[in-house]
């Protein structure tokens with residue numbers, strides 16, 4: 001048994017509950033002053049305020065003095081593509097000359113470039129590279145994340161990617177939720193025969209991934225020049241029959257019905273939603289689908305920002321925010337920058353933002369009962385910030401403000 005006392009917390013701010021927060025609930029955080037947390041064997045035993053200590057200091061094996069700083073739950077990055085070969089810095093000059101994301105993909109670059117490099121990368125190369133990313137994410141305050149396959153587009157490489165995540169889930173302190181995404185791009189040999197590829201995903205790939213227990217969710221890129229709404233529906237229906245949770249990359253560049261489908265299929269989340277329309281938002285609200293908004297991708301693509309304010313106020317859709325870390329549209333794994341963009345570009349409040357990077361993504365990746373809030377009985381995943389309050393965390397940008405990161409009661413940095 002090991003115990004840890006974190007004392008002298010200036011403000012402890014956290015959402016409450018193990019469910020997706022929508023509408024007004026999105027801004028319901030509790031804010032305790034002069035707080036302390038007592039942790040036993042990685043679990044929160046007690047939280048106090050008003051300068052009271054849950055137990056006497058001498059009862060704790062370790063004591064951390066938070067120095068009146070802000071403490072929040074560890075951040076949850078609910079959408080990443082962190083396992084990949086190579087990088088794509090070569091695309092920037094093309095982008096600056098006016099080539100769009102889909103132009104580069106249609107010309108065989110973009111995701112297909114990363115597919116080629118991921119196929120030739122060894123397991124060990126991918127393992128070491130991904131471990132480096134996880135270390136960096138944790139140092140930035142992330143304690144739970146999701147990660148997708150999708151740079152294989154054939155079973156062998158997809159399995160290699162998911163095995164990297166499986167091993168890192170055991171070896172690394174980060175909790176990683178794996179998502180299978182073979183419908184991430186259309187390779188040349190499948191162009192015009194997308195239905196056939198979808199059948200292979202459904203009949204060969206998904207059952208094998210299920211048998212191997214390598215993924216919890218299945219995701220699809222529903223987009224112009226990629227997979228259309230009906231192909232995506234068939235694919236997701238197969239995934240659901242096999243017992244996977246459903247996710248959809250929807251309305252990133254063209255609104256071809258992805259968010260409508262997400263609601264119809266009661267997908268757990270729909271991702272991007274930059275160009276979502278009212279029909280899509282209505283469908284998602286009815287389906288109970290979380291909006292996984294990715295503002296750093298909007299920033300990097302020079303695109304518009306998803307209408308997060310309307311999702312919260314008018315449609316009562318639970319909003320989460322994630323990095324979308326990947327080598328093309330968002331080569332950053334800094335969720336703190338996403339927080340800044342949520343504040344300035346989505347015009348969300350600090351309370352809404354905290355919900356969007358903790359409990360809402362936790363619920364969208366099946367971890368809401370363990371992570372995403374600071375409450376008795378939950379995992380002791382928390383961050384002591386070099387900031388007195390959430391407002392400062394939303395306002396400062398470009399620095400790493402995570403001072404101490406604690407995962408399941410273990411001090412990481």
Ligand code: NIG
Pocket residue numbers: 081110111114221249252297324326327328329330
């Ligand atoms: O979510 N849009 C599709 N997939 C990723 C990008 C992947 C890549 O460009 O390598 C995304 O932005």
Ligand code: FE
Pocket residue numbers: 079080081249271324
């Ligand atoms: Fe993505």
